[in-house]
Amino acid sequence: MTIITRKTATKRLCAYSQQPIRDICVFCGSSAGVQPVYANTALQVGRLFANRGIRLVYGGGHVGLMGALADGALAAGGHVTGVMPQSLIDREIGHKGITEMHIVETMHERKALMVELAGAFIALPGGHGTLDEFCEVLTWSQLGIHAKPCGILNIEHYYDPLLEMFSRAVEEGFLKPVHRDMVLVDTDPARLLDRVEAARPQYVAKWDVTAEPAPVP
Numbered sequence: 682m683t684i685i686t687r688k689t690a691t692k693r694l695c696a697y698s699q700q701p702i703r704d705i706c707v708f709c710g711s712s713a714g715v716q717p718v719y720a721n722t723a724l725q726v727g728r729l730f731a732n733r734g735i736r737l738v739y740g741g742g743h744v745g746l747m748g749a750l751a752d753g754a755l756a757a758g759g760h761v762t763g764v765m766p767q768s769l770i771d772r773e774i775g776h777k778g779i780t781e782m783h784i785v786e787t788m789h790e791r792k793a794l795m796v797e798l799a800g801a802f803i804a805l806p807g808g809h810g811t812l813d814e815f816c817e818v819l820t821w822s823q824l825g826i827h828a829k830p831c832g833i834l835n836i837e838h839y840y841d842p843l844l845e846m847f848s849r850a851v852e853e854g855f856l857k858p859v860h861r862d863m864v865l866v867d868t869d870p871a872r873l874l875d876r877v878e879a880a881r882p883q884y885v886a887k888w889d890v891t892a893e894p895a896p897v898p
Contacts, residue, residue, distance in 0.1 A: 702830075702878055704762070705730065706738040706799035708814040709746040710807030711774070719806050720749040722836050726805065726870050727753025731760075733874065738799045740791070741765035741783075743776035746805055751776050762798060764791050792817060801830040801877045806839040823860050823887055830880035832865035832873050840866070859885045 713720045723746040730737050731754045740747050741763025751761050761779040769775065770784055783798075785791050792814055796802075804815040821827050833840050844866065850856035863882060867873035 700800075702735070702800040704736045704738050704799050705801045705803060705874075705877070706795045706818075707750055707803050707805060708807060708811045709739070709750060709805035710811055711740070711742050711745040711747055712808070713745045713749070714806055716837060719746060719836055719839075722834070722870065723747075723749035723805055724753035726750055726803075726834065727755070727759065727761075728757040729870050729874060730754050731757035735874075736760040736762060738762045738764065738795055740795075740810075741776060741779070742769070742774050743778075744774050746807065748776060750805070751779055755779065764795050764798070766791055796821065796827060796829075799829065801832070801880075803832045803834055803873065803877065804840070805834050806836055812843070819860075819864065822863060822882060825886075828882045830865060830877045830882055831863060832867070832877045834870060834873050835866055835868050838868070857885065857887065860887070 707726065709723060710719075727737065727750045737751065737754045737759060739750060739761070742748060742765070743751070751763070754761050755778060763776055763779050763782045764785065765775050765782065766785055766788055775782060783794055785794060795814075796818060802815065802818045804811055815831070815833070818827070818829070819831055822829065822831055833844075835841070835844075844864075847856065847861050847864065851858055851861050865873065865876045865880060867876060
């Protein structure tokens with residue numbers, strides 16, 4: 682077997698920082714959704730961050746829930762950091778009024794930088810991109826690459842099917858209960874933020890390498 686080792690910038694951050702969380706990354710849709718409650722809640726979350734002195738890290742857009750989130754924080758005097766690939770800047774969906782914008786080359790760089798900048802992660806409703814981003818930070822937490830809280834704001838129970846899928850994965854032996862439980866879920870923005878700020882994630886290995894392999898049927 683040929684072994685090819687590639688060095689990357691990924692840092693292993695298993696230990697939880699005792700410092701208060703000052704920056705939280707929010708993943709959310711670039712569409713507003715059908716129900717007005719989605720955008721209204723995104724605005725509320727932005728204001729909540731600003732009022733608590735938490736700096737917002739997000740995908741940098743001015744459209745959909747992303748735009749509502751950033752506008753809510755900015756209107757309340759908050760600090761907003763966007764991270765966006767040049768290809769999306771070229772499509773003119775970048776927010777021009779935020780505090781700072783990091784422009785990167787690829788979507789992979791975007792996600793890695795958001796993880797580096799933030800001390801915790803929250804998902805609001807969104808589509809493929811939001812699911813990809815949130816599930817990646819969950820995976821990194823499961824693998825011990827970071828020890829940062831991960832939460833879902835379950836507006837109108839939007840994420841119920843995903844949470845059911847996580848439970849199904851536990852039932853079928855693809856996910857440990859402790860890794861399912863590391864997802865903090867609430868329907869109230871302030872209550873979820875309280876839980877995220879109070880969380881103390883612990884690394885639990887995914888694999889028991891000393892266990893006997895399961896028999897092949």
